[in-house]
Amino acid sequence: MTLPHFSTKDRILYAAEELFAQQGFASTSLRQVTSRADVNIAAVNYHFGSKENLVNEVFRRRMDDMSRERLAALQRAVEAHPGQLEPILAAFVEPALAMAQDRHGGGAFIRVIARAYAESNDSLRKFLSDQYGHVPREFAKALVGCVPGLGKEDLYWRLDFLSGALTYAMADFGLIKRPAGVSEANHRQRAAKALIRFAAAGFQADAS
Amino acid sequence: MTLPHFSTKDRILYAAEELFAQQGFASTSLRQVTSRADVNIAAVNYHFGSKENLVNEVFRRRMDDMSRERLAALQRAVEAHPGQLEPILAAFVEPALAMAQDRHGGGAFIRVIARAYAESNDSLRKFLSDQYGHVPREFAKALVGCVPGLGKEDLYWRLDFLSGALTYAMADFGLIKRPAGVSEANHRQRAAKALIRFAAAGFQADAS
DNA sequence: GTCTATAGACGGATAGAC
DNA sequence: GTCTATCCGTCTATAGAC
Structure with missing residues (x-):
């Protein structure tokens, strides 16, 4: 689910929400989040600062x-x-x-x-x-x-x-x-x- | 809590239970478990095989x-x-x-x-x-x-x-x-x- | 804002001596 | 059964080019 009409930041939020729901916070890595959101790994720390x-x-x-x-x-x-x-x-x-x-x-x-x-x-x-x-x-x-x-x-x-x-x-x-x-x-x-x-x-x- | 009168295996079980309750499974590391149980890190895999x-x-x-x-x-x-x-x-x-x-x-x-x-x-x-x-x-x-x-x-x-x-x-x-x-x-x-x-x-x- | 590359820490698991 | 030492993978976070 790539949602190309959303901003990078929103795509990260949606992807994180789904993965947190499926796996919990601790077992969800930022790599999974950025991969699902189809953004670069560094974007999370750029937009949110930390996990x-x-x-x-x-x-x-x-x-x-x-x-x-x-x-x-x-x-x-x-x-x-x-x-x-x-x-x-x-x-x-x-x-x-x-x-x-x-x-x-x-x-x-x-x-x-x-x-x-x-x-x-x-x-x-x-x-x-x-x-x-x-x-x-x-x-x-x-x-x-x-x-x-x-x-x-x-x-x-x-x-x-x-x-x-x-x-x-x-x-x-x-x-x-x-x-x-x-x-x-x-x-x-x-x-x-x-x-x-x-x-x-x-x-x-x-x-x- | 070291519980010296319990076996190594039981000490691991007690320590794991408390840490799982506090932190969840994913965020609890075997190193935390063995440290709290006061046993060696290798003991978990010896007694239980895997996390x-x-x-x-x-x-x-x-x-x-x-x-x-x-x-x-x-x-x-x-x-x-x-x-x-x-x-x-x-x-x-x-x-x-x-x-x-x-x-x-x-x-x-x-x-x-x-x-x-x-x-x-x-x-x-x-x-x-x-x-x-x-x-x-x-x-x-x-x-x-x-x-x-x-x-x-x-x-x-x-x-x-x-x-x-x-x-x-x-x-x-x-x-x-x-x-x-x-x-x-x-x-x-x-x-x-x-x-x-x-x-x-x-x-x-x-x-x- | 977005990328590559990598630093630096920590994870589970195992080999092998005792 | 218990230890030390280590392999190897993954993680977050960041530096720096574009």
């Missing part, structure tokens, strides 16, 4: 969009359906779904996120927490009003369960394999819908 | 136990509480909890599992699927009878959600940080309990 910085840029590009969309969707959900649980959960899940269906490698990015949680050494982890930690906190605030009687500790646990389930399912780690007759978009759509329903019931369970 | 085989052995040592315990707990749950959902979920969750609380590094292993989902290249993935894929399938069979009206597709989705949430929570990837006054064992115990309750409600939700 670590390339990793951060791959993240920033997608994560900024997804976080912005999640927060916007949250605001719309709270205004349009005050006190309702499922719209808030949808505001959390659906931007991830949309990302996974994006044409230009967004599907790969969901797997990149999944890897980041597992693979992150402290530097990447700190980067993620500093830059995007406010997003789940905003959702927690909104959810407090929807599930009366749910303590803060249980609320936070359940948000973590939702994140884990979302990451795992969108990254196709589980048992479920897409059936031959179902398109990838359709498959993910059904996953998102199933997850929202599952989580809505879970959030409404009596506190433990 | 890939060392990775497999790290898994086998813990996974055999955990799978056996899950299946045994499943059988006990089905016999003692036929048709009940929560005991089956507990049989899935609690062996992971026990592993996470194990004295000799089992806690690290939970994070190794989380990494494996994300990082496994095809060889590790195939190894895990071949060796341990029957476990979630047994749970799926048992769950069919507990949630009448739930289609197979939704059942499998929900099992995947449970696995994701479990892995994520036990590996401490989420928002929740253990409060200062709570012991690690107690913290995980509460997580497991919260997860079982969350998932039980989720499994009983109407199909989507």
